[in-house]
Amino acid sequence: MPSRVPARAGLSLGAKAAALVAATVGLLVLVVMATAASLIGAAAGDCTQAGRASPSGSARIGIPDEYLSLYLDAGERYGIPWEVLAGVGKVETDHGRLRAPGVRSGTNFAGAAGPMQFLSQTWSEYGIDGDGDGDRDVYDPADAIPGAANYLRASGAPEDIEGALFAYNHAHWYVADVLEWAERYSGASRNDPLSSEASACAATALRPGGGVADVLDNRNIRLTPQMRADLRAGLIDPRIVATLAAVGEQHVIVVSSLLRPEDGDSNHSKGRAADIASVDGSSCYPARRRSPCGRLAVDLGEVKGPTRSTELIFGFDPDGPSDPRGFADPIGHDDHIHVGYDA
DSSP states (O other): OOOSSOOOOOOOOOOOOOOSSTTHHHHHHHHHGGGHHHHHOTTTTOSSBTTBOOOOHHHHHHSOHHHHHHHHHHHHHHTOOHHHHHHHHHHHHTTTTOOSTTSSSSOOTTSEETTTTEEHHHHHHHOOOTTOSSOOOTTOHHHHHHHHHHHHHHTTTTTTHHHHHHHHSSOHHHHHHHHHHHHHHHTTTTTOTTSTTHHHHGGGSOOTTHHHHHHHTOTTEEOOHHHHHHHHTTOSOHHHHHHHHHHHTTOOEEEEEOOOTTSTTSTGGGTOEEEEEEETTEEOOSOOSSSHHHHHHHHHHTOOSTTOOSEEEESSOTTOTTOTTEEEOTTTTSSOEEEEOOO
16 A cells, blocks of 8 residues: 655566567467458557557456556556556555455455545545546545556656555565566566557567477476377467456466367367366355455456457356356356357
8 A cells, every 4th residue: 555655766667578478469460460460450460559568368358358457558658667556556555356345345443445445644645536537536446446556656656666565565576576467567568468468569470389298398387298198299279268368367377277178179079168166276166256266256257368268157147247258057067167159
């Protein structure tokens, strides 16, 4: 949470090589190149927007759409790296999803409020009416996120990111955690297979087969020997590879099914689907919205771009009734998340 102590000196944010799933782009570009214009628009030649890092797969999966848009807008408006704002939002309240006092109403034990956890006096000085509705609402992310950007700029950012973050919360572990999340959210601007800009940048960052290696080498992704063999043989759709790689950056998952040739004409039979039976040590049975599996299912429903699944099935509807891609199957899919892609 932000305090009122001025920013102290610190090192500027380091540029670390942290491509999320660089090699998968080499595979994915072969799939999407024919429709690249529709995926990335007229500005396809740009790997960043006006020097701004593009959101990584971790960002697109892990940050709600509303919050990601607000981080990007506030970052551009106040000259703060959007990924740092996103890191603050993640560490403070998991982008407003934390079920705790002070996030949606009231204050926490320290007197902080809202998704970006402002103390009342700090909010009175730096709070912003971000949506122009005439009200500076600390609980409204449209106000709180630009308010955080405003406070970080007043505390020395972008020249002194670490110092500004230390002013926001006087703990070195906090600064480290925010910067770690910032790197995850921005580390794949040129190589992220979940980014719509990825195919435009892939020509300079291809490493054939590396996308599969990112999955096989990630200890967070639990696979059977047969699944590993199918991945090595190139039998799994690049979109599935990209999705597993991105999810494995944030979660420990058990994959219960990939390629099933005997499964009729389904996406499983073509290597275009994956089933996830456990997330972060928690079984997906029974299917509950407020569980690790439930939260991941909802996050997968918010993915945009070429790896947005065409099948997303769980024990509840992950993306709401207005979107036909995802639907509930409380009998057949009450113990795993099914992610699939049509041809």
